[in-house]
Amino acid sequence: MLRSGVTRAGGGGIIDKMIPGYQDKIWAALPKGVKEYRVKAENDAFETGIKQHKRWQGLFLSWKETEKGFAPSQKFRKPAVDWRRQMERGTMHYGRWYEGPNGTDYTPGKTADRLENVREPFTDGEWAERKEYRSWDIMKLGYAGLAIFLSYRVTNEWPVVWCEEQEQAASEK
Numbered sequence: 001m002l003r004s005g006v007t008r009a010g011g012g013g014i015i016d017k018m019i020p021g022y023q024d025k026i027w028a029a030l031p032k033g034v035k036e037y038r039v040k041a042e043n044d045a046f047e048t049g050i051k052q053h054k055r056w057q058g059l060f061l062s063w064k065e066t067e068k069g070f071a072p073s074q075k076f077r078k079p080a081v082d083w084r085r086q087m088e089r090g091t092m093h094y095g096r097w098y099e100g101p102n103g104t105d106y107t108p109g110k111t112a113d114r115l116e117n118v119r120e121p122f123t124d125g126e127w128a129e130r131k132e133y134r135s136w137d138i139m140k141l142g143y144a145g146l147a148i149f150l151s152y153r154v155t156n157e158w159p160v161v162w163c164e165e166q167e168q169a170a171s172e173k
Helices: 015-018 022-029 032-070 083-089 124-131 138-155 167-173
Strands: none
Touching: 015 022
C-alpha cells in the first residue's frame, strides 16, 4: 500500500532528510494485522464523516419538508379588502351589498370604479374636516428644523485661521 502525506515547506521533516523513505521502511516492517487495523481505522474515520453528513442531511431535509407547510395557502385567501383599509383608501361604501357608490348597482352599464380618482379621494368638505384634526404639519416641522440650524450657525463661533508665516518670513529678511 502506498502512503503519501502532505509535504509542507522544506519537503518534509528533518528525519526524512536524514533517513530518506523511513516511513515506507517502518510500514514494511509492521505486521499484517497492524497494517489492516490502521487501514480499517482510516477508512472507518472517512466513512463516519459521510455517515454523519447523511444523518444531518436527512434531518435538515425533513425540516425543509415541514417548512413547506408554513407557506400561506391560496386556498384560504380572502378575496376582499377589509373595511378599515377601505375606509383609509376612501373606497368604503355604506349600504346594501348590491348597491354601489354614486347610484350604481353593479349591473352592466351601471358600475363605477371607486379607485378612479386616487389623487383626491375626499371632497373639499371632507379635507377641511380632516385638517382640523392634524396634530403637526410637515412644513412647520421643516421650518422649525431650518430655524434651529440657522440659529446654530449664527450663534456659534467659527475658528479664524491667520497666515502669519509669510509675515514672519518677510520681517526676517
